[in-house]
Amino acid sequence: xxxxxxxxxxxxxxxxxxxxxxxxxxxxxxxxxxxxxxxxxxxxxxxxxxxxxxxxxxxxxxxxxxxxxxxxxxxxxxxxxxxxxxxxxxxxxxxxxxxxxxxxxxxxxxxxxxxx
Numbered sequence: 001x002x003x004x005x006x007x008x009x010x011x012x013x014x015x016x017x018x019x020x021x022x023x024x025x026x027x028x029x030x031x032x033x034x035x036x037x038x039x040x041x042x043x044x045x046x047x048x049x050x051x052x053x054x055x056x057x058x059x060x061x062x063x064x065x066x067x068x069x070x071x072x073x074x075x076x077x078x079x080x081x082x083x084x085x086x087x088x089x090x091x092x093x094x095x096x097x098x099x100x101x102x103x104x105x106x107x108x109x110x111x112x113x114x115x116x
Contacts, residue, residue, distance in 0.1 A: 018048050018110065024081055032094060032112045043094050043112030046085035049078040050100040050108045057095060057109050065089035075111050087113050 017023045032043040051057075057075055062068040072087045087093065092114040100106035 018108070019050075019080060030083065032096070032110070034094070040116075041114060042116045044083075044085055044115045045110055045112045046083045046087055046093075047075045047079040047111040048109070049075075049080055050106055051078065053105055053107055057097070057111075075109075078109075085113065 018029075023029050030045045032045060034041045034043070059071055062071065066089075068089050072093070076087070094112050094114070096110040096112075097107050100108040
């Protein structure tokens with residue numbers, strides 16, 4: 001899921017705070033909630049990072065469970081924090097992405113696993 005990080009904190013604007021200690025210390029921030037007409041979901045964050053523009057974190061098709069776990073290991077190893085969240089090959093994950101520091105050449109990325 002990609003959205004703009006607006007200055008008024010709408011859309012993904014509040015994600016600019018994820019690298020502040022007070023953000024991490026508030027465990028409520030470790031949860032993502034999504035709502036659709038048919039389903040409400042809760043996701044537990046397991047990785048937060050910023051990187052130059054790439055699309056390797058947007059992979060959605062995997063050849064095997066091992067391929068998926070290698071992908072998860074890659075994005076977990078990038079994380080600014082260690083969330084101590086186990087992710088298995090049976091988990092569904094969500095990825096949020098926006099520009100980092102208003103720089104179109106950098107991305108701030110957050111990954112979470114479905115917990116409900």
